[in-house]
Amino acid sequence: MKLFQPIQGSIESKETQENLIDRGQLQVNVTSSVNAFPVKEARISISYTGIPESILEQVVTDSSGQTELVELNAPPEEWSLDENEERQPYSEYTLNIEAEGFESISVSGTEILANTKAIQNIRMKQKDQSREEEQVFVIPAHTLYGNYPPKIAEEEIKPVNETGEIVLSRVVVPEYIIVHDGSPRDSTAQNYYVKYKDYIKNVASSEIYATWPADTIRANVLAIMSFTLNRVYTEWYRNKGFDFTITSSTAFDHKWIPERNIFEPISVIVDELFADYLSRPNVRQPILTQYCDGRRVSCPNWLTQWGSKSLGEQGFSPIEILRYYYGDDMYINTAEAISGIPSSWPGYTLEQGSQGPKVRQIQEELNVIAGAYPEIPKLTEDGIYGPETEAAVRKFQSIFGLPVTGEIDYKTWYKISEIYVGVSRIAELS
Template sequence: MSDAWIRTAEVNPSDQVDRGKLQIIVNTSIQNRPVADARVSISYTGNPEQTIEELRTDNNGRTPMAELPTPPLEYSMEPGMNQPYSEYTVRITASGFAPVEVSGSELLPGQLSRQPVQLVPLTPEEPYEDIVIPAHTLYGEYPEKIPEDEIKPMDESGEIVLSRVVVPEYVVVHDGAPSDSTAQDYYVRYRDYIKNVASSEIYATWPLATIEANVLAIMSFTLNRVYTEWYRNKGYDFTITSSTAYDHKWMHGRNIFDSISYVVDEIFADYLSRPNVKQPILTQYCDGQRVQCPNWMSQWGSKYLGDQGYSAIQILRNYYGQDMYINTAEEISGIPASWPGYDLDIGASGAKVRQLQEQLNTIAEVYSSIPAVNVDGVYSEATKEAVQAFQEVFGLPASGIVDYPTWYKVQEIYVAVTRIAELL
C-alpha cells in the first residue's frame, strides 16, 4: 500500500493574513559541516518563479529569520477545508555544491520553522537535488493505520532481541511500505526522526501539553519497533517505515517547527509503559476526524483536551487507560557521557564541566561564533558565554545554563563534528 496523497484545497493568497518565521540551515552531507555564504531564495510554492526573499548563510550555515505570510491561526485550531499553513519553495546554491530546491516547506502562524538542507559536492552525477515535501497528514489523504497489538508477544524465539530499552543514536527509515523494495532507506538521528514525524503529524500551534502527549506516543511507538527489532525479525534491514498504514509519516527533507523541537529535546529519552511490561507500548493513534480509532489516541481530540487544560499524561490516560505511565530509557547510545543530573551554571566545577569545555572548544572549530574557553573544569563567565553562543546557534533558549536539552545537544553536535563521515 503506497502513501499517495492529495491536496483537498488550494491556499487563497487573500487568506495569508498572519505571519510566521522561516530560517534555512545549510550543512554539508558529509560530517554535517555548516556552509557559509550559500545563496538562498524563497518563493511561494504556488508561484515558484517569483522570488520574495533572498538571503545568505552566515559562518554557522544559518540565514537570518524571514518573516513570511501564513493563513490565520484559527485554520489550524479546527479541522476544515482551509489549508492552515502556507508553503514555500526554497532554492539553495553554494560554490562547489549541487544546487538544492525544496518545495512545500510549511509555515504556520506565530511559529518559527527551520528548514534543514544538506548539500553534496557538485559532480556530473549530482547536478542538483529536488525535494518535495508532501501535504501534512492532517490535511492530505493518507492510508489508515493497520491495527496491531500494542504489546508484542515475548514467547516466540527471537521475537525480542534487546534486553533493555535503549534510545538509539540512529534509526533506519524505509521511505515506503515494508514490501516496497524500490523505496530508499535513510539513516536518521533518532531525535531528528521524532521531530520530523511530529511536525508531519500534528500542528505546532497546538497546546504544549498536546504536543508533549503526541510526541510521547510517537517516541513510545518508535522505541517499540527498536526494542522488538520488529522489521529485522521479518528479514528487513530497516527500523521503521514512513508508511502511515504501518508506522508514522516521516518526510524526507521536511522543515521542523521550534515548538515541537523544544518538546522533543526535553523528553527524548522517555516512552510509555504499563506495569510489568518491559517493552515500550506501541501507542497507535489516528486523526479522530477523517478516521475513527476507538481505544487509540485521537490527534484532534488530544488538541481539545489540551485546550481544556489537561496535562500530557492526563491526555494519554484518557485514551490508553489509567495504567499508562511515562518511563525513561536506561541508556542513550552514541554519546560520550551521560547527563550529570543537574544544571551546570556559574560555580559548578569538576569532570563534567571539563568535558563540556573540551567539547565546546571542538565544536567552536567548526562553528566560529562560539568562543573558545579555558579547559579548567570551572564554570566561569567565559564558559557561560560560550554555552550561550552555542544555544543561539542551535536554536535553544540562550540562558547560558547547561540544562538537559543543552547537554544532549552538545553531545550530539560534538559526535557529529568529530566523526570522519556520517552514515549517510
C-alpha cells in the same frame, strides 16, 4: 528579521492572496553532509510553491550556516486550531539552495504556520564534477490536511516468546534509525539513516500542528517516541527479514518525509523528552501507542490527535491526555541508555560556580564545536564554569535553538553531545 509583502500577481488566486493575512517565520540551517560543518554563504531563494520564477526573498547563510529569520505570509492561525476547518492552514514555499562546491537543492512545499517559527534543515552534498544534477525534494501535504491510509491495527504489546529473536534486554534510545520511505514490501523505496531525534521532530511536524497547546504536543510526541522505540526494541522489521527499523507508511508506522521542515515548538519539546517512552506495569517493552486524527478516521481506545488538542486546551497534562485514551495504567518511563553520546547528563544543571570533570568535558566539547562554528568562543579547559563558559554556552544555545540561559540543563547537555559527535565524526554509519 526580514519582512516582505506579497508581490503583486505572484499568488495563484485572489482568494489565496486574501487568506494569507498572518505571518510565520522561517530560518534555514545549511550543513555539509560529509562532516556536519555549517555551510556559510549558501544562497537561498524563496518563492511561493507553484510559482518558482517569482522570487520573494533571497538570503545568505552566516558562519554558522544559518539565515536570519524571514517573515512569510501564512493563513490565519485559527485554521490550524479548528477541527472542522477544511482550508489548508499553512502556506507552502519553494526554496532553492546553492553554495560553492556543493550540489544545489530545491525543496518544494516548506510549510509556514502563522505565528510559528519553521526550521528548514538542509544537508548539502559535495559537488560531483561528473554530473550537474540538482537534488529536488517535494514535501507532500500534512497528514491532518491530506489523505493518507489509516493505521492498520496491531497489538500494542508484542509477544516475545514465539521466536526468541528479541535481541535487546533493555530500552535504549538509538543514535540513528533506518527509515524505509514507503510500505514494507516496496523494494523500490529508499532507506534513510536518520538521527532518532530528527526522526521524531520530522514525524511530529508532519502529523500535528505546532500551534497546538504545548502539553498536547508533549502527549503526541510521547506516543510517537514510544511507538518508535517499540519497533527498535522488538527488532520488528528485522525479525521479518527487512533491513530497516521503521517505514514512512501511515498504514504501518508514521509519516516521515525526507527534507521536510520542522517547527521550533515541536523541536524544543523533543529535545526535552527524547529519552522517554510509555510503559505499562510489568511490561518491559515500550508500548506500541497507536493513534489517528479523530476526524477523518476514528479509532476507539487509541489517542486521537484532534481530541488531544481539545484536552490540552482544557488544561490536561501530558500523562492525563495519554491516560484518557490508553487507560490509567499508562506511565511515562525513561530509557536506561542513550546511544552515541560521550557520557550521560550528570543529573543536575551546570552553571556559574560549578566545577569538576563534567565542566571540563563540556569545555572540551565546546572547543571542538567551535572549530566548526567560529561564533562560539574558545575556552580554557580548566573545569571551572566561569563567565567565559557561560558566554560560550549562551552562543551555542542561540545557534541551536535552545532557550538562552547560559546554563547546561538536560536539553543543552545532550544537544552539545549531539553536535560534538557530528562535527568530530565520532558517529559512524554502517
